Amino acid sequence: MNKALNGVTILDFSHLLQGPFATQLLADMGANVIKIERAGSGDMFRSMTFFAKWVGGSESPNFLAWNRNKRSLALNLKSPEVHAIIMEMAKKADVVVQNFRPGVLAKLGYGYEDFKAVNPGIIYCSGSGYGEDGPYVTRPGQDMLIQGLSGLMANTGRGDQNPVPVGAGLADQIGAMNMVYGILSALYYREKTGIGQKIEVNLLAGLIAHLNQEYVGVLNLGEDFVRPNSGIGHPGMQAPFGVYETADGGYVTIAMSPFKTLYETLEAPALAVYDDLGTLFEKRDEVWEKVNAETKKFGTADLLDRLLAADIWCAEVKDIRKAAEDPQVTHLGLITSYEHPRAGTVRVVGPAIRMSETQPTIDRPAPLVGQHGREILAEFGISAETIARLEEGGDMTVSEA
Amino acid sequence: MNKALNGVTILDFSHLLQGPFATQLLADMGANVIKIERAGSGDMFRSMTFFAKWVGGSESPNFLAWNRNKRSLALNLKSPEVHAIIMEMAKKADVVVQNFRPGVLAKLGYGYEDFKAVNPGIIYCSGSGYGEDGPYVTRPGQDMLIQGLSGLMANTGRGDQNPVPVGAGLADQIGAMNMVYGILSALYYREKTGIGQKIEVNLLAGLIAHLNQEYVGVLNLGEDFVRPNSGIGHPGMQAPFGVYETADGGYVTIAMSPFKTLYETLEAPALAVYDDLGTLFEKRDEVWEKVNAETKKFGTADLLDRLLAADIWCAEVKDIRKAAEDPQVTHLGLITSYEHPRAGTVRVVGPAIRMSETQPTIDRPAPLVGQHGREILAEFGISAETIARLEEGGDMTVSEA
Numbered sequence: 001m002n003k004a005l006n007g008v009t010i011l012d013f014s015h016l017l018q019g020p021f022a023t024q025l026l027a028d029m030g031a032n033v034i035k036i037e038r039a040g041s042g043d044m045f046r047s048m049t050f051f052a053k054w055v056g057g058s059e060s061p062n063f064l065a066w067n068r069n070k071r072s073l074a075l076n077l078k079s080p081e082v083h084a085i086i087m088e089m090a091k092k093a094d095v096v097v098q099n100f101r102p103g104v105l106a107k108l109g110y111g112y113e114d115f116k117a118v119n120p121g122i123i124y125c126s127g128s129g130y131g132e133d134g135p136y137v138t139r140p141g142q143d144m145l146i147q148g149l150s151g152l153m154a155n156t157g158r159g160d161q162n163p164v165p166v167g168a169g170l171a172d173q174i175g176a177m178n179m180v181y182g183i184l185s186a187l188y189y190r191e192k193t194g195i196g197q198k199i200e201v202n203l204l205a206g207l208i209a210h211l212n213q214e215y216v217g218v219l220n221l222g223e224d225f226v227r228p229n230s231g232i233g234h235p236g237m238q239a240p241f242g243v244y245e246t247a248d249g250g251y252v253t254i255a256m257s258p259f260k261t262l263y264e265t266l267e268a269p270a271l272a273v274y275d276d277l278g279t280l281f282e283k284r285d286e287v288w289e290k291v292n293a294e295t296k297k298f299g300t301a302d303l304l305d306r307l308l309a310a311d312i313w314c315a316e317v318k319d320i321r322k323a324a325e326d327p328q329v330t331h332l333g334l335i336t337s338y339e340h341p342r343a344g345t346v347r348v349v350g351p352a353i354r355m356s357e358t359q360p361t362i363d364r365p366a367p368l369v370g371q372h373g374r375e376i377l378a379e380f381g382i383s384a385e386t387i388a389r390l391e392e393g394g395d396m397t398v399s400e401a
Numbered sequence: 402m403n404k405a406l407n408g409v410t411i412l413d414f415s416h417l418l419q420g421p422f423a424t425q426l427l428a429d430m431g432a433n434v435i436k437i438e439r440a441g442s443g444d445m446f447r448s449m450t451f452f453a454k455w456v457g458g459s460e461s462p463n464f465l466a467w468n469r470n471k472r473s474l475a476l477n478l479k480s481p482e483v484h485a486i487i488m489e490m491a492k493k494a495d496v497v498v499q500n501f502r503p504g505v506l507a508k509l510g511y512g513y514e515d516f517k518a519v520n521p522g523i524i525y526c527s528g529s530g531y532g533e534d535g536p537y538v539t540r541p542g543q544d545m546l547i548q549g550l551s552g553l554m555a556n557t558g559r560g561d562q563n564p565v566p567v568g569a570g571l572a573d574q575i576g577a578m579n580m581v582y583g584i585l586s587a588l589y590y591r592e593k594t595g596i597g598q599k600i601e602v603n604l605l606a607g608l609i610a611h612l613n614q615e616y617v618g619v620l621n622l623g624e625d626f627v628r629p630n631s632g633i634g635h636p637g638m639q640a641p642f643g644v645y646e647t648a649d650g651g652y653v654t655i656a657m658s659p660f661k662t663l664y665e666t667l668e669a670p671a672l673a674v675y676d677d678l679g680t681l682f683e684k685r686d687e688v689w690e691k692v693n694a695e696t697k698k699f700g701t702a703d704l705l706d707r708l709l710a711a712d713i714w715c716a717e718v719k720d721i722r723k724a725a726e727d728p729q730v731t732h733l734g735l736i737t738s739y740e741h742p743r744a745g746t747v748r749v750v751g752p753a754i755r756m757s758e759t760q761p762t763i764d765r766p767a768p769l770v771g772q773h774g775r776e777i778l779a780e781f782g783i784s785a786e787t788i789a790r791l792e793e794g795g796d797m798t799v800s801e802a
Contacts, residue, residue, distance in 0.1 A: 004587060050614075050624070050638075052678060054622075055617070061614055064621075065617040130733075131732075134732035135728045136729040142656040143656075144635070144654050144656050145654050146716075148654040148716050148718035149717065149724060149729075151719060151721035151723075153718050155568025156565060156568040157568075162646065163718050164644075165635065165643070165644060165654070167556025167626070167636050173575075177579075180578075180581075181581050181585070182756060184588075185405035186756065186759070187589055188406065189403075195758055199755065200755040201754050201755075204729060204735075205753040208730065208750050209735075210569070212422075212466040214569055215749070216749055217463075219721075219748035220456045220748055221451065221454045221462060224721070225720070227568070234569070234570075236451035241545070243554065243566060253545050253546050253549040253554075253566070255543040278453065314541075314546065315549050317550070317554050318550055319556075320552035320620075328550075332531075332535060332603075332605070332606055347617070348613060348617055349609050349610050349612070349613040349617075353582065353600060353602050354601040355586070357596055357597075358590050
């Protein structure tokens with residue numbers, strides 16, 4: 001089957017999460033992504049993990065998650081010969097992606113202007129924590145820091161307790177999506193006009209743009225969000241919107257639904273006294289306690305059946321292991337796997353979208369450091385002699401699968 | 402200045418958040434987005450708000466946040482004449498977007514096959530909560546429900562307390578980004594081949610794909626995430642990664658940094674006893690308490706200065722109002738405004754990315770219901786007579802600015 005981005009070649013200097021997730025999304029769509037890692041140890045994410053354990057005894061789950069469908073070329077970027085080779089490759093490339101701290105890659109001769117000089121149509125996308133200039137330009141930009149700075153963390157958790165980070169790196173992932181948004185828009189424009197360009201994405205702007213409705217609310221309504229002191233699910237929302245306990249130790253979310261339908265379904269007519277919008281907002285913590293006392297009378301499955309039958313917007317709260325076995329997740333085929341030369345069979349989340357003509361698929365596992373170096377350089381016309389010299393001199397690392 | 406998507410026409414049947422944010426991102430890039438709302442009250446989001454207040458006394462902050470740069474055409478989709486007009490418009494359109502519950506729009510004659518019959522190159526993108534088939538297909542799909550089902554909520558909060566929803570609708574926003582990813586990929590493919598296609602996006606798959614590293618960890622390492630009982634920032638992370646209190650009631654995030662550098666900077670050498678990876682994970686709550694006792698000795702600004710001087714990865718935790726005034730946010734010009742005929746000057750978050758050739762910009766405010774109906778229909782060659790008849794018959798609503 002055809003892929004939407006067949007024929008698009010990406011030189012991917014990115015590491016950790018933001019850049020690699022972006023290029024994985026493009027690789028799933030068929031782009032030819034060449035991951036250019038540092039010779040030796042490669043992408044820093046290869047040495048990070050959860051639970052101090054490694055997949056297959058040696059591989060990082062983080063790296064395995066964000067680098068499928070790419071080939072790896074591991075080079076010493078400081079070598080003048082390597083620089084010349086990469087500029088030769090750039091003549092046949094469409095896109096360059098990088099997310100080093102601002103200025104780092106340009107100092108080594110791999111900035112936008114360097115690539116533009118050899119390929120005027122190149123699209124160069126750089127990602128950073130805070131943008132490429134301004135008072136925070138030299139600061140470390142990291143996912144949780146951005147959650148805190150953006151206002152997301154202050155909106156999460158209970159009012160009588162500290163702000164709560166999200167238990168996943170969403171600022172990075174959203175940064176990746178912004179890279180994809182910029183790169184695909186630029187590719188379309190280049191197709192029409194032949195003109196390339198530079199794209200700058202940063203985590204702070206990306207996350208704040210996703211909070212636009214919260215910003216528009218605060219900046220135009222003269223109110224600030226105050227975290228509730230209960231399981232209410234958003235500081236701007238009234239009861240019953242939130243998370244509720246069940247009789248068997250589970251949890252059920254209940255979103256916007258007519259309050260009357262809810263208390264009737266729960267057989268709790270006494271809750272009628274709260275049934276106006278003002279009260280449901282002002283007394284939301286009290287209402288949450290009352291509703292929660294009712295939901296705790298039902299087992300999770302029983303409660304869901306009842307509420308869904310009344311078209312109450314609700315769902316079970318699952319942990320990741322249970323979510324992976326959820327009937328809808330199974331039906332959608334979201335959990336899949338690939339074979340990795342060292343990690344063995346690796347279970348992963350597959351592409352999130354369906355396309356009738358160009359379905360994204362997983363065609364290769366995350367690469368070993370420099371695994372495809374020889375074949376990639378050969379494809380770009382680099383001689384076997386030069387390749388051997390780079391390897392012998394330590395300017396290129398090749399891992400054998 | 403040129404925009405990347407100039408010349409792309411989108412018929413946008415979407416409402417609430419997922420679809421509208423997607424089409425706003427495309428409109429910011431220059432696409433001609435025609436928002437097709439139901440005659441009368443329009444998009445349901447127009448009647449939802451925060452704090453039971455309205456911008457300018459009448460306008461929804463949620464709607465204002467996700468509908469700039471679009472024009473509105475408000476029609477009765479059940480009218481056969483309207484159906485014929487839309488199919489006429491579809492011949493000149495490039496993309497159709499919708500996020501009604503699965504099957505709803507197709508029943509009215511606006512499914513992919515209907516549009517494909519009049520325009521074989523059309524790109525049709527539909528968004529839903531759980532996908533277009535499978536056991537949950539008839540269930541309501543909403544942001545917080547998806548957070549709970551995906552495992553995100555179970556990863557957030559404290560272990561001795563209930564799972565915590567994120568204080569912003571990120572599942573919807575990520576769903577929007579997946580629409581953009583699919584539509585732009587399909588546009589590029591159509592430019593190369595002339596072939597259109599159907600794209601299906603859903604909130605559940607989108608959010609789970611963003612949690613890929615957490616899924617890869619759990620499904621391949623034989624461990625489950627256990628929420629910490631402290632301010633540790635991710636259930637898979639060791640101390641000190643987390644949120645800490647300061648002397649003036651503020652909070653500071655501290656991400657991955659050498660623990661030794663941290664306790665030396667805090668002048669707390671007694672913390673050295675915890676300094677190995679195993680201990681920092683197993684005793685993370687205890688370490689959090691100890692580190693927190695030290696951070697509380699410093700004011701927020703003082704603590705940040707100290708930590709940043711030592712290149713500790715850290716940042717202040719801000720609420721939305723303070724974040725909007727943050728020096729880097731100000732430098733980047735992220736908070737901007739547009740003039741709205743009823744809401745007045747509306748402060749909003751501007752485009753998150755910078756492009757050297759085709760900068761996205763805000764060129765018009767969110768529209769009133771059907772505000773541009775007459776001009777849009779005229780552009781598609783519909784006669785003044787027909788337009789007048791639609792208005793008189795109540796099949797088209799036109800709000801005057």
